[in-house]
Amino acid sequence: MGVLEKIKELEDEILRTQKNKATEYHLGLLKAKIAKYRRVLIEKSSSGGGGGGFDVSKSGDATVALIGFPSVGKSTILNNITNAKSKMAAYEFTTLTVIPGMLNYKEAEIQILDLPGIIEGAKEGKGRGKEIIGVARSSDILMIILTPHNAEKEFNTITRELTGMGIRLNESPPDINIDKRSRGGLSIIKTKKNIKIDNKTVFAVFNEYGIHNAVVIIREDVTVDRLIDSIEKNRTYKKMVVCINKIDLADDKTRKELREKFKDAVFVSATDQKGSEELKEKLFKSMNFIRLYMKPLGGKPDMDKPLMMKADCTVGEAARKIHREIASNLKYSLIWGPSAKFSGQRVGLDHRLKDGDIITFVAKNH
Ligand SMILES: Nc1nc2c(ncn2[C@@H]2O[C@H](COP(=O)(O)OP(=O)(O)OP(=O)(O)O)[C@@H](O)[C@H]2O)c(=O)[nH]1
Ligand SMILES: [Mg+2]
Structure with missing residues (x-):
């Protein structure tokens, strides 16, 4: 039987199964099995090319x-x-x-x-x-x-x-943290009272994935589907x-x-x-673009041509967008504006930027 037939068979079984608290665990298992079969298909489509002119070079913001x-x-x-x-x-x-x-x-x-x-x-x-x-x-x-x-x-x-x-x-991605361990079994920590999924279901899903030792912190009222999403990497x-x-x-x-x-x-x-x-x-x-303005060291910021970046981007990502060499050759960066604690704050590559920030990149050989 091919992957598609197996998926179909499992999907049919889900349709035939009554949905209630008593079957939650069984449905969870079926869904995890489907997700594992689907993974093969997803990997095929996202790995390189696809051929037939579907490779398009990305440009723009x-x-x-x-x-x-x-x-x-x-x-x-x-x-x-x-x-x-x-x-x-x-x-x-x-x-x-x-x-x-x-x-x-x-x-x-x-x-x-x-x-x-x-x-x-x-x-x-x-x-x-x-x-x-x-x-x-x-x-x-x-x-x-x-x-x-x-x-x-x-x-x-x-x-x-x-x-x-x-x-x-x-x-948004599920608010779940999975910390795999080498021993100690599976411990499930729910951080809120309203998290309704039962531990038996969580155990069944993790078991299906062969994860027997881990600390799982669940911070939202998660569905089985989103629980599976948190395990799948794709x-x-x-x-x-x-x-x-x-x-x-x-x-x-x-x-x-x-x-x-x-x-x-x-x-x-x-x-x-x-x-x-x-x-x-x-x-x-x-x-959700943010606008960043570049300022040469000791000069005036260029307020006419902002660098458009996705919200929450880091200094490192902004540097890379301008030029890969700037990023690899960066000595330090200075920022002014909404994300700066004070004017001209010196920040690292991981600093997260906000709309309207002004940045000076200083190169190593400067
Ligand atoms: N009445 C009407 N017809 C439209 C409108 N937009 C597109 N069409 C017509 O719909 C037909 C299909 O338009 P396309 O733009 O080729 O559609 P497509 O989605 O690119 O089609 P495929 O490439 O074949 O998937 C053409 O005859 C268009 O003129 C609209 O707003 N109103
Ligand atoms: Mg078309």
């Missing part, structure tokens, strides 16, 4: 992948908001590979990747599913594009495909922006329903050039 069913208007949107020219047509699977475009918005350069349509079964390799998901895994933000009359169904299918490949959307946590395109085809009633179901979605009509500005703003905001 952040990368967005366009994920949606065939013909929902991904390429039309890309062409509207970037400098790219991706072929658009009324038939499905017009786009067969990844097409990059650059959006310059405010002070940021956002790379947007147009992709072929995703279909049900993508995670098992249908269409160019594995390659699409591979690109999604390496992007910073996923823009999920839906159409008005099938929005919910499309959304559910897409999230199921992505979730099955280890991608978590708008979720989970990736992505922000998503939901865009409902072809809104020109929806009447008022449909729009109202969509608004209720997708509260944060941006409504767009790509062919009518409507909603593009809102979409750009939404993408920019969701990136």
